[in-house]
Amino acid sequence: MYNSITNKFNGCTLNQFRKFVYVLSIRKYSAENEGGKYIPVYNFPYIRPFTVVNRLKLYQTVLTGISVPGGAILSQLGCVSWDTAQSTTLLGVSACVMLYGIGFLTTKFIGFIYYNPETDSVKLAYGDFWGRRKDLVMPRSDVMPLSELPTTPLDKLFVTFRRYNSKETLKLDMRFGVILDAEKFKQCIY
The missing domain is CATH 1.10.287 (Helix Hairpins)
Known part of the structure; x- marks a missing residue:
């Protein structure tokens, strides 16, 4: 079994293999949630170790x-x-x-951002204090644009993510995060 898997990916680099695994996991998750209405927009590959x-x-x-x-x-x-x-x-x-x-x-690092153009809603998946996945679904109008957020000393490590109707602050990594759909990402965040 192991040899058949390794033979399938023989000419593949490690980064190509990681992208393949991410695409498979994102497809599986979006297909399981409400008939695939949410489109994956952002992925933070290191959410699992966090x-x-x-x-x-x-x-x-x-x-x-x-x-x-x-x-x-x-x-x-x-x-x-x-x-x-x-x-x-x-x-x-x-x-x-x-x-x-x-x-x-x-804690509270955003691992995935999904966008639903039909309902104009954003779904965030992040890791909480106990290491469990939490999903937040909100209208796009509830997302505070990054230009309205105050600057903090920790902005070099991560970007803060806030909503208008909540004081909860989440963390978004722009250096190591993978933007899967740049146009929809800008619609969600900016």
Whole structure:
């Protein structure tokens, strides 16, 4: 099975293969949602690793919450030394702080933007604080244009995305994001 797959893509570069996989996933998603009415306009290829980091925050917090009291109990019972319990606590807490710090930058990144010309609506798919995919459907008139947004010190890392009827701020990466349909993207964002 593996050889048949690799033979199919023998003359293909890694970037061409990634584009092929993205096109297949986008076609599958747009075909599953309301008969393919939404047209994919934007794709952020690194949304999966960002959501994995956000998911790891939860797992690391649970692991630290179990290992710190467990290490203290085992130390009191004499099974492990007090130094081992302290180093377990230090490693767990420092890993949590690191993941929450990285998670601050990777949460609420927009992974996909879809546009429906029939209803003039925009659908956003982003990763939330817990690493789950969230979909937002809104009318295009609700999207605040990028020219109306205030500048922030983090504009070099990402562009903020806002709506008129909500104070929630999402993040849009213009450097590594792939614009699939430039005309419809401008209709949605600008």
